[in-house]
Amino acid sequence: MKPPSRFKGFPNLRKLHIQSVHASRKDLEHVLSSSCNLEWLKIDRCDLNDELTVNGLLTHLRYLHVEYCKITKIKFHALQNVYINYSEAVFQQALTSLLKGLPNVRNLTLRIDGQHIEKQWSRDNPLMFSHLRHLQLFMLFSYCDDIDKILYSVSFLKATPIIEKLEIHFTGFRLWFADVGPRRQDFGQCKYKYLKSMCMTGFKAARGQVELLLHVVENAPALEIVTINTKQQVCEELPPYGSSRPPPYEEAKKIAINCLSVALPQNVKFSVI
Template sequence: MEEFIHFLRLHDHWSVGVLDRPNPKSWQRKEIRSLLSQTNPRKGKLDVQFEDLPEDVPCIIFSKLELKEVVKSSILSSKWRNTWTICSKLRFDASKMYKHLTWRYYITKFIDHVNRVLKLQHGKVVETLEIKVDFGSILAVHLDNWVSFAAASCTKNLALELVPRYYWNRIDRYVFPFELLDGEATSRLQQIQLSFVSFKLPYQFSGFPKLKRLDLYSLRVTRTDLQDLLSSCSKLEWLSIAKCDLEDEVIVDRPLSHLLYLRVARCKMTKIELDAANLRTFIYNGTQLPAPTIQAQELKDADLVVTNFTTFEHALTVLPKMFARSSALLGKSSKFSQLKHLKLLLCHTPEDLDNILSLASFLRAAPLIEELEIHFSISGGGNADIGRLRNLPKCPYKHMRSICITGFNGIQGQAELLVHAVKNATALEVLTIDTGNKNAKRQETVGEHSVPHGRVQPLLAAARLLRPQAQLASSSTVCHQANASPSTSTTPVTLTDQVTTD
């Protein structure tokens, strides 16, 4: 049972104020109370020193601290010189330990340092073991030994962050030794973080029955090994796979009913298929849209970023199929019945601008959507010539409270989408329109001559008139002008002047 320890500083004495436990009959709690009842009759103060506490209480206190803090405390008293060896959380970060040394000069020192600490920890419980160092072939044998140490030390959280500073052309990886983890070790692990690794599962691999969090980065693996690993983690709640060079499909044949969070970033996988009935968050970042099929009846947050060129038609064809087997999400008119926050980052060329209005299909597929973010990055600024705005059938978004559009140039497709969203968002509270490009690494504001101000201002003024209860928020000059009274040179227009309603 978790103890809640409160430290008090009483002048020149170290003491513990209270050690609360759910069991009020704990002998430790009684003894601490009796100790704290002792006072100095002359000073009228508590006269309890740290060494007066029961022997295992300091051990509990130090075990809750980080290794760095425990080592610092060991210099306060000769009796505490070796107390740091009872720390149950070990984190070794070469970048912080040897900030000003290059890899070839510090790697031997780092290996010796880790080995000495682990030798002192031999036979003790170490709940967390984290190693962060640039990988090199000299490390492979030592990493195997450190994994063996974790297996023998009842470790619950294991992290090996081995990504070198410069690794773009490197094909080597640390081969993670799953064969060193016996049944007891795999049944204890709850969190695993591996980066710059490859692996091959041993024959009759038993899996991780209690693993809740799995983070894989810069991974080289076969389709079969990755599928078998994921299928063996039935209690998994959080999964992230980034920079995996597997150019194949991944199909998890066992339900991941506990999975709440899924992130797939910069991977080459062509297909992702899994059953995650309780998935709440799905994040995808890649150069192309894969063909995933995810059963996720409880999905509420989807963040999809496609960095390669793709047409809206392709996106609208692929995305609805991503959750095609989620029967609870499908209906006659809705695809994502639980989706509440939609964020789109769009980088495209002028020839695709006529399709911007088709983004409304995403809104119609999410009847409970509350927040909409669209970040445009349009090369060339778009054509300022605008004809009559096209109309879409009325589709109320009764729960839409916030709309944020950046990279807004006032071109026809953007104007049509803004008109459609504002007209149908009857409960709109916040409308943010910004001409700045949020997709760029450095924030850029569209130049004065590239933004058709004469078109943007009337649209914003019309939106203000149609939804007066909404707060119009932006840092851009255009929006500030829209908040102000319209100038005599610009005549505000209502949205109904531009669109024929049904």
């Protein structure tokens, strides 16, 4: 994609989907900056291999969807609604990149297919999603090495001081009853004063999932609704639990109920599916 020399953009365009296009950073930013009334933007399967920065040019943009793109950094200061799909990314690095590039986002969906999680995160990191209210986090566990690091996703939550709605969607058969990883006491407390609703799907009674649930419940005084679903939302179960034998959903449900029934206040609506 290379705009002609006299390209004047699409000043009346409201919605744009760029798919499977090879473009330089300069050309893509030129097209976007020339579409000043753009409200909805999706960039899909475009190997930019560079940053994508738009500062103060797309003031009407309300929604950004980036999926399967080789973009090293995204920077849209005025953006509020974002869907990002990374592939084979380091969780903490992806988080830091988003913190720097999307400071005003209010609704964020982050999906990392085959993410790697590191065992460190600076507790004194000043970066915050100061406006984020709704977070959907999709975590696909393809590697056994990362099963013991689920609780390190707390680093994301600690950067969301005013979050109100939290959804975490797990995928990966290796999660079933995985008794590995740290305890929540190792991470200290962090109050989520405004959190009202939490939903977790793909619950397989892994220690990291249980500890993450308890961490949130114990630090969310305004919590009203907690929903746990043992079914995966992204894809069907893979072996060893698939067509050959049913997954142990009922056992996972019992563990969720036993762990949270004591920790949850009586006024919280609690359901396990």
